[in-house]
Amino acid sequence: MTMIDVWLEVDGNRVAQVLNEAAEKLDSAGGDVFLDFSAVRRIDPSGLRALEDFAGAADEKAVKASLRGVNVDVYKVLKLARLSSRFCIVN
Amino acid sequence: MSEKIATVTDERIVYLEGLMRQAKTAAAVFTQYTQEDVDRIVKPMVLAGLEQAQYLARLAIEETKLGVMEDKAIKNMVATEFVYNYVKDKRTVGQIAEYPERNLVEMAEPIGVIFSLLPITNPTSTVLFKCIMAIKTRNAVIFSPHPAAGHCCYEAVRIMYETAVKHGAPEGVFTCLESHNLQDNAYMMHHKDVGLIDATGGPGMVKAAYSSGKPALGVGPGNTPVYLEKSADLDMAVVDIITSKTFDNGTICASEQTVVIDDEIYDIVLEKFAELGSHICDEKETELLGRTVIDPKTGFMQPMAVGQKATTIARMIGLKVKPHTKLLIAPIQGVGRGYPLSVEKLFPVLAVYRAKSVDEALKVCIDVNYAGGVGHTAVVFSRNDDVIRKFGEVINAGRVIVNSPGSIGALGGVYNDMVPTFSFGCGTGGGNSTTDNVNVFHYLNIKRVARRTQAHMWFRVPNQIYFNMNAVENLRQFKSRSTIIITNPAMEQIGHVDIVRRNIPPETLVHVSVIPDAEPEVKVIMQGVEALKFYRVDQIIALGGGSVIDAAKIMKLKYESPEADLEELAAPFLDLRKRVVQYPTEKINPSRLIAISTTSGTGSEVTPFAVLLDKEHGRKVTLADYSLSPDVAIVDPQFVMSMPKGLTADTGIDCLTHALEAGVSIFASPYTDSNAFQAIRLVFRYLPIAYEHPNDEEARTMMHNAACIAAIAFSNASVGVNHALAHAFGARFHVAHGRANALMLPHVIAFNAGVPTKFMPSPNQRGYIAHKKYAMVADLLNLGGDTVEEKVTNLVTATEQLLDQLAVPRSIADLGISKEEFERAMPELVKNAFDDPSWRSNPRMPLLSELVELFWSAYRGRGPVKVEVASKQKREDKVLV
Numbered sequence: 011m012t013m014i015d016v017w018l019e020v021d022g023n024r025v026a027q028v029l030n031e032a033a034e035k036l037d038s039a040g041g042d043v044f045l046d047f048s049a050v051r052r053i054d055p056s057g058l059r060a061l062e063d064f065a066g067a068a069d070e071k072a073v074k075a076s077l078r079g080v081n082v083d084v085y086k087v088l089k090l091a092r093l094s095s096r097f098c099i100v101n
Numbered sequence: 102m103s104e105k106i107a108t109v110t111d112e113r114i115v116y117l118e119g120l121m122r123q124a125k126t127a128a129a130v131f132t133q134y135t136q137e138d139v140d141r142i143v144k145p146m147v148l149a150g151l152e153q154a155q156y157l158a159r160l161a162i163e164e165t166k167l168g169v170m171e172d173k174a175i176k177n178m179v180a181t182e183f184v185y186n187y188v189k190d191k192r193t194v195g196q197i198a199e200y201p202e203r204n205l206v207e208m209a210e211p212i213g214v215i216f217s218l219l220p221i222t223n224p225t226s227t228v229l230f231k232c233i234m235a236i237k238t239r240n241a242v243i244f245s246p247h248p249a250a251g252h253c254c255y256e257a258v259r260i261m262y263e264t265a266v267k268h269g270a271p272e273g274v275f276t277c278l279e280s281h282n283l284q285d286n287a288y289m290m291h292h293k294d295v296g297l298i299d300a301t302g303g304p305g306m307v308k309a310a311y312s313s314g315k316p317a318l319g320v321g322p323g324n325t326p327v328y329l330e331k332s333a334d335l336d337m338a339v340v341d342i343i344t345s346k347t348f349d350n351g352t353i354c355a356s357e358q359t360v361v362i363d364d365e366i367y368d369i370v371l372e373k374f375a376e377l378g379s380h381i382c383d384e385k386e387t388e389l390l391g392r393t394v395i396d397p398k399t400g401f402m403q404p405m406a407v408g409q410k411a412t413t414i415a416r417m418i419g420l421k422v423k424p425h426t427k428l429l430i431a432p433i434q435g436v437g438r439g440y441p442l443s444v445e446k447l448f449p450v451l452a453v454y455r456a457k458s459v460d461e462a463l464k465v466c467i468d469v470n471y472a473g474g475v476g477h478t479a480v481v482f483s484r485n486d487d488v489i490r491k492f493g494e495v496i497n498a499g500r501v502i503v504n505s506p507g508s509i510g511a512l513g514g515v516y517n518d519m520v521p522t523f524s525f526g527c528g529t530g531g532g533n534s535t536t537d538n539v540n541v542f543h544y545l546n547i548k549r550v551a552r553r554t555q556a557h558m559w560f561r562v563p564n565q566i567y568f569n570m571n572a573v574e575n576l577r578q579f580k581s582r583s584t585i586i587i588t589n590p591a592m593e594q595i596g597h598v599d600i601v602r603r604n605i606p607p608e609t610l611v612h613v614s615v616i617p618d619a620e621p622e623v624k625v626i627m628q629g630v631e632a633l634k635f636y637r638v639d640q641i642i643a644l645g646g647g648s649v650i651d652a653a654k655i656m657k658l659k660y661e662s663p664e665a666d667l668e669e670l671a672a673p674f675l676d677l678r679k680r681v682v683q684y685p686t687e688k689i690n691p692s693r694l695i696a697i698s699t700t701s702g703t704g705s706e707v708t709p710f711a712v713l714l715d716k717e718h719g720r721k722v723t724l725a726d727y728s729l730s731p732d733v734a735i736v737d738p739q740f741v742m743s744m745p746k747g748l749t750a751d752t753g754i755d756c757l758t759h760a761l762e763a764g765v766s767i768f769a770s771p772y773t774d775s776n777a778f779q780a781i782r783l784v785f786r787y788l789p790i791a792y793e794h795p796n797d798e799e800a801r802t803m804m805h806n807a808a809c810i811a812a813i814a815f816s817n818a819s820v821g822v823n824h825a826l827a828h829a830f831g832a833r834f835h836v837a838h839g840r841a842n843a844l845m846l847p848h849v850i851a852f853n854a855g856v857p858t859k860f861m862p863s864p865n866q867r868g869y870i871a872h873k874k875y876a877m878v879a880d881l882l883n884l885g886g887d888t889v890e891e892k893v894t895n896l897v898t899a900t901e902q903l904l905d906q907l908a909v910p911r912s913i914a915d916l917g918i919s920k921e922e923f924e925r926a927m928p929e930l931v932k933n934a935f936d937d938p939s940w941r942s943n944p945r946m947p948l949l950s951e952l953v954e955l956f957w958s959a960y961r962g963r964g965p966v967k968v969e970v971a972s973k974q975k976r977e978d979k980v981l982v
Contacts, residue, residue: 052133053130053133054130054271054272055126055127055130055271055272055273056272058126058129058130059126083132083133084133086129086132086133087129087130087132087133090125090128090132091125091126091129
């Protein structure tokens with residue numbers, strides 16, 4: 011069976027929406043999901059909640075979720091919100 | 102999840118966890134905000150608070166039934182405008198302070214989620230104050246109001262929250278428990294995601310906060326004593342006290358509780374109080390007040406009186422007063438359980454006490470202070486600075502308010518320049534961690550970014566050094582009325598004393614003191630000092646080796662400063678500049694010390710050290726201070742031409758050891774390196790010649806100079822582990838110092854060149870460089886080698902060859918010391934070597950086991966000294982410190 015990885019660029023101004031949409035696509039992901047956070051300069055509470063929901067959905071569907079291009083300020087937010095351990099952070 | 106509190110229902114836990122999740126998310130997101138971001142949010146919050154000050158005051162009054170609406174509105178305005186005025190220009194994000202001279206920067210780290218308890222007495226003003234502090238510091242807050250002030254607090258939080266979020270604050274930054282009980286508070290106080298508990302509340306809540314195991318800011322109870330001293334401006338004092346005590350009907354815990362008045366002004370003061378609308382209670386009325394407004398069982402104020410008007414209280418207890426009475430004043434004769442009104446009264450009832458003296462007044466104020474108000478606030482009215490100072494000294498209060506109202510004064514920013522606050526730290530006396538007016542900086546973790554600083558170093562030498570053949574002639578330029586020559590018998594016998602005498606100006610009275618040629622004892626020193634006193638000398642000439650010069654240094658010290666305690670001055674120290682014991686600077690018999698060395702090794706003529714033999718305790722005492730350095734050094738080789746071969750070898754090796762150890766010392770500097778390296782070069786070139794051809798004037802001259810130059814180096818860079826080993830071994834087996842050094846030297850070079858098991862802290866050096874510096878020495882001596890390791894190996898070999906040339910024993914075994922005897926001595930040797938301060942400047946910290954290995958290497962002596970340097974790199978650049 012061919013495994014297809016999913017790559018998603020996260021728009022810095024629409025973090026929550028993009029993540030909610032991405033969560034819906036998890037069913038069709040055959041392989042890992044990569045979320046590119048390079049354009050996310052700052053994350054707000056709704057984005058953080060969406061990320062938490064996304065992590066939950068990915069766990070449920072046994073999909074490995076990776077974040078790449080996370081800047082250090084956003085990384086610290088993930089750390090404080092205890093979310094960093096729920097994703098594979100790719101530098 | 103927090104540890105489940107048994108009495109909190111699952112439904113309640115869901116609610117509380119929901120609040121916590123919001124706060125936690127907001128706090129995490131908030132960390133991304135800049136200073137400009139938070140400042141943009143704070144200002145509209147302040148304006149919203151000012152706008153709603155009256156509305157919130159009315160809500161508070163309606164709900165709590167405490168205090169005065171107008172005063173609560175003022176408090177709301179102080180909590181916004183005054184606090185803003187203090188915080189607006191404060192940096193609370195990122196770098197908040199810089200101390201360039203200390204290479205230190207302070208940076209702010211938010212706390213995260215703060216669980217904040219709100220009081221009934223100042224509910225809305227405390228909310229406004231805490232919200233502004235929280236936004237300014239990027240923290241999220243979960244508020245828990247007093248149950249009787251829930252609505253007004255909730256409304257204040259709502260106004261602040263909506264304004265903050267509108268201007269960019271993260272959602273969920275403030276939340277407020279809509280209704281709650283003690284179990285909710287306990288649950289939150291123990292929650293793992295709460296970073297700080299800010300408990301502005303009653304003693305029970307503060308205690309619960311401190312008992313939770315979380316960092317907490319708490320306030321303590323107050324019982325503010327006021328001393329009204331006879332020199333005070335009485336009109337001002339009386340108005341200030343009334344203003345303060347009646348402000349919000351006395352609900353501020355810093356308000357005045359007992360006024361202690363000097364006897365001379367007591368009656369006048371009470372008259373003034375009465376004139377301005379106070380009711381002075383008679384004895385019966387006072388007794389009635391004490392019985393009713395204070396709970397006789399607990400000794401604390403009755404809640405029904407808190408925040409009520411004076412007239413309301415009077416009506417409640419059946420006391421007849423005029424309609425507009427502001428304050429009830431009750432004279433008391435003491436403090437404590439027998440005097441119920443001497444405790445805290447958060448309502449307009451004021452106790453007064455007549456004091457017969459300042460002493461009595463201060464004692465009564467202390468009693469009031471300790472009757473439930475330790476660490477909080479105290480007030481003094483006086484024009485006498487001594488009284489104010491004494492009051493500040495004896496009263497244990499975080500805020501001592503002078504000539505101003507206690508409650509408004511303690512809030513800060515109105516009557517004084519204290520930090521505006523609504524939360525008074527009461528120090529350890531009040532069960533708190535701070536005495537400060539709680540402010541934004543208590544809502545921050547302040548991080549110190551400390552850049553490496555180079556310690557200031559020094560290079561100190563005697564300001565006059567005369568060298569080369571016949572340098573002694575320079576004595577002629579030193580005018581003296583009375584000179585003493587300190588020397589030993591040999592110098593006198595071989596005519597050196599006469600040479601010196603001939604070069605002293607004829608008008609000088611010259612005396613000679615001959616001392617034994619051994620390390621100086623206290624008795625010898627004190628005899629010498631008596632001679633100096635007897636001849637009233639103004640110049641001391643030390644002629645001899647290290648022992649004679651050391652003796653002269655100590656005699657001069659005791660002659661100039663008779664009170665100098667030698668034992669105390671010998672106290673150990675780690676850093677010369679930070680030593681505990683200072684050498685005396687006042688001199689009653691100032692004198693000049695000229696040192697003429699007659700050996701080429703110790704360099705005592707330029708060093709700040711002197712060794713004293715303490716026979717009574719069976720030990721050597723080393724004195725070290727630059728004030729011991731001779732004023733003038735004369736390095737004249739004519740005094741060493743007759744040194745025997747053995748002494749030439751021993752002292753020459755001592756000189757080499759000084760230079761090598763100073764060269765790799767952690768205190769080495771470019772100034773000391775230049776001297777150390779030059780001395781090493783001179784020793785390798787001239788010591789064999791001076792040894793083989795004692796009359797070679799050039800070799801003697803150069804070796805004499807080398808000893809002095811090496812001493813200049815180690816006077817400033819110190820020595821190392823070689824000396825620690827040699828001191829311990831030499832003392833135990835009575836082996837000459839230079840010879841003991843020789844036994845250790847090749848092994849110590851190899852040891853220092855290796856990878857240290859433990860590095861020595863050395864702020865002045867960039868990385869470990871001892872092996873590279875040995876390689877530089879090898880290059881200086883043209884010893885060849887390509888890598889650092891080869892060069893160090895060549896240096897070890899060259900050192901061994903030099904020692905061979907000088908025919909010194911090359912192993913401890915060669916001295917006839919049996920292995921068994923040496924083994925028996927080992928514990929003592931290691932202990933003494935480790936206690937020796939010399940190794941503290943060694944580049945490599947020696948472990949006890951390594952000292953044992955070094956001793957055994959020296960015991961075995963000959964054999965390959967294996968060099969495994971700390972790095973294999975070929976180039977030895979970046980070496981200079």
